[in-house]
Amino acid sequence: MTKKIAVLPGDGIGPEIVEQAVRVLRALDLNLELTEAAVGGAAFDQFEHPLPPLTLELAQASDAVLFGAVGDWKYDELPREFRPEQAILGLRKSLGLFANLRPAILYPELANASTLKPEVVAGLDIMIIRELTGDIYFGTPRGVRSAPDGRFAGEREGYDTMRYAESEVRRIARIGFETAMKRSRKLCSVDKANVLETSQFWKDIVIEVARDFPEVELSHMYVDNAAMQLVKAPRQFDVIVTGNLFGDILSDEAAMLTGSIGMLPSASLNEKGQGLYEPSHGSAPDIAGQNVANPLATILSAAMLLRYSLGCASEAERVEAAVKAVLAQGLRTPDIHEPGTTRVGTAEMGDAVLNALQRS
Amino acid sequence: MTKKIAVLPGDGIGPEIVEQAVRVLRALDLNLELTEAAVGGAAFDQFEHPLPPLTLELAQASDAVLFGAVGDWKYDELPREFRPEQAILGLRKSLGLFANLRPAILYPELANASTLKPEVVAGLDIMIIRELTGDIYFGTPRGVRSAPDGRFAGEREGYDTMRYAESEVRRIARIGFETAMKRSRKLCSVDKANVLETSQFWKDIVIEVARDFPEVELSHMYVDNAAMQLVKAPRQFDVIVTGNLFGDILSDEAAMLTGSIGMLPSASLNEKGQGLYEPSHGSAPDIAGQNVANPLATILSAAMLLRYSLGCASEAERVEAAVKAVLAQGLRTPDIHEPGTTRVGTAEMGDAVLNALQRS
Numbered sequence: 239m240t241k242k243i244a245v246l247p248g249d250g251i252g253p254e255i256v257e258q259a260v261r262v263l264r265a266l267d268l269n270l271e272l273t274e275a276a277v278g279g280a281a282f283d284q285f286e287h288p289l290p291p292l293t294l295e296l297a298q299a300s301d302a303v304l305f306g307a308v309g310d311w312k313y314d315e316l317p318r319e320f321r322p323e324q325a326i327l328g329l330r331k332s333l334g335l336f337a338n339l340r341p342a343i344l345y346p347e348l349a350n351a352s353t354l355k356p357e358v359v360a361g362l363d364i365m366i367i368r369e370l371t372g373d374i375y376f377g378t379p380r381g382v383r384s385a386p387d388g389r390f391a392g393e394r395e396g397y398d399t400m401r402y403a404e405s406e407v408r409r410i411a412r413i414g415f416e417t418a419m420k421r422s423r424k425l426c427s428v429d430k431a432n433v434l435e436t437s438q439f440w441k442d443i444v445i446e447v448a449r450d451f452p453e454v455e456l457s458h459m460y461v462d463n464a465a466m467q468l469v470k471a472p473r474q475f476d477v478i479v480t481g482n483l484f485g486d487i488l489s490d491e492a493a494m495l496t497g498s499i500g501m502l503p504s505a506s507l508n509e510k511g512q513g514l515y516e517p518s519h520g521s522a523p524d525i526a527g528q529n530v531a532n533p534l535a536t537i538l539s540a541a542m543l544l545r546y547s548l549g550c551a552s553e554a555e556r557v558e559a560a561v562k563a564v565l566a567q568g569l570r571t572p573d574i575h576e577p578g579t580t581r582v583g584t585a586e587m588g589d590a591v592l593n594a595l596q597r598s
Numbered sequence: 599m600t601k602k603i604a605v606l607p608g609d610g611i612g613p614e615i616v617e618q619a620v621r622v623l624r625a626l627d628l629n630l631e632l633t634e635a636a637v638g639g640a641a642f643d644q645f646e647h648p649l650p651p652l653t654l655e656l657a658q659a660s661d662a663v664l665f666g667a668v669g670d671w672k673y674d675e676l677p678r679e680f681r682p683e684q685a686i687l688g689l690r691k692s693l694g695l696f697a698n699l700r701p702a703i704l705y706p707e708l709a710n711a712s713t714l715k716p717e718v719v720a721g722l723d724i725m726i727i728r729e730l731t732g733d734i735y736f737g738t739p740r741g742v743r744s745a746p747d748g749r750f751a752g753e754r755e756g757y758d759t760m761r762y763a764e765s766e767v768r769r770i771a772r773i774g775f776e777t778a779m780k781r782s783r784k785l786c787s788v789d790k791a792n793v794l795e796t797s798q799f800w801k802d803i804v805i806e807v808a809r810d811f812p813e814v815e816l817s818h819m820y821v822d823n824a825a826m827q828l829v830k831a832p833r834q835f836d837v838i839v840t841g842n843l844f845g846d847i848l849s850d851e852a853a854m855l856t857g858s859i860g861m862l863p864s865a866s867l868n869e870k871g872q873g874l875y876e877p878s879h880g881s882a883p884d885i886a887g888q889n890v891a892n893p894l895a896t897i898l899s900a901a902m903l904l905r906y907s908l909g910c911a912s913e914a915e916r917v918e919a920a921v922k923a924v925l926a927q928g929l930r931t932p933d934i935h936e937p938g939t940t941r942v943g944t945a946e947m948g949d950a951v952l953n954a955l956q957r958s
């Protein structure tokens with residue numbers, strides 16, 4: 239059966255890194271139908287909307303979305319609803335992509351890239367599960383109004399609502415526990431239950447769900463402490479599950495611990511197994527079109543796509559092995575280049591992965 | 599004129615570290631009236647409330663509060679309103695301590711303590727200005743209810759409200775700009791304006807306030823990026839101003855970059871210059887009463903107290919110089935001890951600071 243993949247390159251380096259990931263997908267002997275569409279600033283330029291209806295329909299009708307990156311300074315002055323980021327928020331919400339899987343893995347060959355001491359980060363391998371369709375990201379009411387009460391009543395104020403419903407917490411907690419079962423059976427739930435009602439509610443439900451996973455050792459940590467512990471002793475973590483806002487902050491912090499965010503993929507899944515796959519880094523408009531961007535995070539995102547949305551675990555492993563092989567060969571894009579390794583461009587890195595794949 | 603200081607030791611290591619800071623304050627030739635009162639779990643044990651009315655009244659009637667730390671696992675199961683942390687939240691709110699100043703300084707003698715590479719953190723000196731009485735910490739409505747609308751209408755949900763009124767943002771922004779004027783004239787405002795209405799509102803007002811400080815170079819950064827940049831290149835920051843929730847997370851992350859959170863003080867000020875001064879670290883009940891806790895963060899908090907609430911800048915400098923002197927002598931409590939330095943206990947460290955002070 240043909241699998242449908244929507245390819246959304248987006249802005250900045252998006253097109254060139256997605257191109258390499260597409261080559262990798264095409265090189266596998268799978269029955270894939272890849273269809274490209276505009277998203278982000280590129281879509282705004284063409285259709286006056288960062289997520290045009292046709293792009294959204296294509297994504298909805300696909301088994302998976304391969305996403306590049308969106309954003310460019312030139313759209314900074316647009317009203318918020320037209321800015322490139324709205325495309326990614328819109329896709330998450332419309333497709334119900336509630337589970338964001340963000341690995342932070344330090345490849346042994348790239349240990350030097352980290353700003354942390356090698357003895358602190360060697361072997362780092364954290365999986366952050368971030369809830370992606372709830373929380374203060376989408377909670378209403380929100381806006382600017384005259385303050386209805388409190389010390390500043392009558393003044394102008396900005397406001398947002400953090401909310402989590404029971405089933406929302408339950409389903410992301412299950413993903414956390416299931417992921418932990420496949421790894422070290424340790425799960426850390428991060429919240430701010432000493433201050434927030436939403437967090438206390440979250441925590442109580444996670445504890446309930448834990449009853450179904452007696453083999454998983456569950457711990458809880460406040461988000462401020464988690465931000466500290468990631469710097470102090472990051473290897474204490476294996477799987478972390480947390481809400482949308484805290485997950486946004488901690489997954490970026492954890493990614494940067496590796497020093498090589500150009501290597502980190504991500505998956506965003508819904509209840510039907512449909513998913514959106516994108517590199518953890520951004521659109522880097524400053525280096526776009528120069529054949530210097532690292533395509534490996536996007537290629538590894540394609541591997542996650544194979545695993546989670548197409549059920550092609552062995553192909554996923556082949557792609558991941560090919561990426562490891564090119565690292566072992568010493569090939570490096572500028573972001574991860576260091577003395578003694580071979581500097582290559584975006585396309586050459588793609589070539590090398592394809593070669594490694596063909597040899598496998 | 600006699601200045602009144604409320605001394606609130608609290609739980610865990612609180613009493614022993616505050617004791618050393620009190621010795622330092624008494625050794626200065628100032629007209630101080632120090633009065634001790636119970637707070638946190640210790641107060642709950644005695645008065646069935648973490649912030650008893652007498653303690654609150656004492657704090658309100660004082661020029662400054664010297665605070666140790668609160669919290670202990672034994673209170674974890676209490677209903678939230680009786681837990682030790684409520685004391686600190688209650689003091690902030692009742693005294694209107696809206697401006698939290700949290701320096702993250704890496705002392706050259708302690709450069710090894712950091713988990714980051716020396717070339718990344720050497721000379722680190724960041725001042726985080728965290729708004730402390732608004733945001734989702736205190737915003738109402740909040741609680742657990744049946745969801746009134748949305749996809750999960752009718753289900754149980756936890757919810758909180760993030761809110762910032764115009765004058766709240768304005769006054770903390772001013773503190774940010776004023777602090778920047780005394781330092782490198784660079785201010786970075788951290789928000790999540792690409793997602794949150796409160797943040798966009800915050801950002802717009804910070805930009806307005808900037809007009810009064812044409813000499814300050816203002817930048818804006820999203821909180822997820824700030825969490826990353828603190829790991830990647832922390833020295834790009836000088837003064838950061840941000841809201842209560844983001845400040846909670848980022849100030850702890852920044853503190854941990856130094857590797858010596860036992861050295862970091864904090865000040866929380868209101869509009870009248872009253873302030874609460876506490877170490878950035880917690881109550882560490884696991885090491886309480888063993889004469890191993892580092893009293894320097896509390897002693898440095900007393901120095902901030904002298905500077906910000908008593909207007910005694912030269913005494914503040916003398917205390918800070920005394921702390922630097924004991925580090926230069928090679929004295930270290932266990933948390934910062936390394937080969938080649940002299941390990942001392944809490945009280946001995948206090949003795950050494952007093953000696954250095956008397957010599958100055």
Ligand SMILES: CC(C)[C@H](C(=O)O)[C@@H](O)C(=O)O
Pocket residue numbers: 323326327486792793822
């Ligand atoms: C672009 C932005 C809206 C987005 C988010 O905050 O979720 C990004 O930071 C991410 O983590 O994917």
Ligand SMILES: CC(C)[C@H](C(=O)O)[C@@H](O)C(=O)O
Pocket residue numbers: 432433462683686687846
């Ligand atoms: C104890 C807790 C309520 C508090 C906070 O979140 O503000 C603490 O983390 C802090 O930063 O002082």
